[in-house]
Amino acid sequence: MNKFAASDEDLESGKVHVPDDVQDAIRTLIAWSGDDPAREGLLDTPKRVARAWKEYCQGYQEDPAVHLSRVFEEVGGYEEIVLLKDIPFQSHCEHHMAPIIGKAAIAYLPTNRVVGISKLARVLHGYARRLQIQERLTAEVAECIWEHLEPRGVAVVIDASHACMTARGVRTPGVGMVTSRMMGTFLEDQRSRKEVLSLMGY
Numbered sequence: 001m002n003k004f005a006a007s008d009e010d011l012e013s014g015k016v017h018v019p020d021d022v023q024d025a026i027r028t029l030i031a032w033s034g035d036d037p038a039r040e041g042l043l044d045t046p047k048r049v050a051r052a053w054k055e056y057c058q059g060y061q062e063d064p065a066v067h068l069s070r071v072f073e074e075v076g077g078y079e080e081i082v083l084l085k086d087i088p089f090q091s092h093c094e095h096h097m098a099p100i101i102g103k104a105a106i107a108y109l110p111t112n113r114v115v116g117i118s119k120l121a122r123v124l125h126g127y128a129r130r131l132q133i134q135e136r137l138t139a140e141v142a143e144c145i146w147e148h149l150e151p152r153g154v155a156v157v158i159d160a161s162h163a164c165m166t167a168r169g170v171r172t173p174g175v176g177m178v179t180s181r182m183m184g185t186f187l188e189d190q191r192s193r194k195e196v197l198s199l200m201g202y
């Protein structure tokens, strides 16, 4: 837990205290962008921006592995692929702090226990709500599931658009970055890898 921790409730009620130096930093950025931080429409902006960033980065306040602590062991011998696909997410790139918007597919091959399916999306959001690069986000989600569910295989594929490429810099809209992390059976067995990629729609 960092010294600037804020709960979800505080974020929702807009109660998060924003220290003066944080507000000053945002005023400096507004001035640097070419506007006047003292004009009326921008007076409350430093607090809003700071609170928005606390929300975008809420993942720093959790260990995503906690979502995998409740498992179901009576699965009727189910040992085939479990896949959650088209999970929308938002993150921010660590280079420009610009939005990364995309969707993820997360699959695993259970041994004798499964997790509530929503928890896979919770793990994704726990890592996405931080400053990220897509490669690390993909690897962190896969490794968390691998370590805490001990499945025979994990496959994570993320397809996302980076605002730092669409809204600035090379300014190339419509570009998607695709990353994947395969572990266990999905890494070692070509047939399993093909099957999971096909179920994911690739």
Ligand SMILES: Nc1nc2c(ncn2[C@@H]2O[C@H](COP(=O)(O)OP(=O)(O)OP(=O)(O)O)[C@@H](O)[C@H]2O)c(=O)[nH]1
Pocket: 093, 094, 095, 132, 133, 134, 135, 162, 164, 165, 168, 169, 170
């Ligand atoms: N590998 C990877 N690169 C990313 C990601 N998000 C943003 N980038 C890239 O990070 C790079 C940073 O490059 P720099 O040359 O240091 O920064 P820059 O001058 O702003 O680069 P341009 O975006 O090309 O204008 C850029 O090429 C971005 O496209 C990501 O998730 N993974």
Ligand SMILES: [Zn+2]
Pocket: 093, 094, 095, 096, 097, 098, 162, 164, 165
């Ligand atoms: Zn970027």
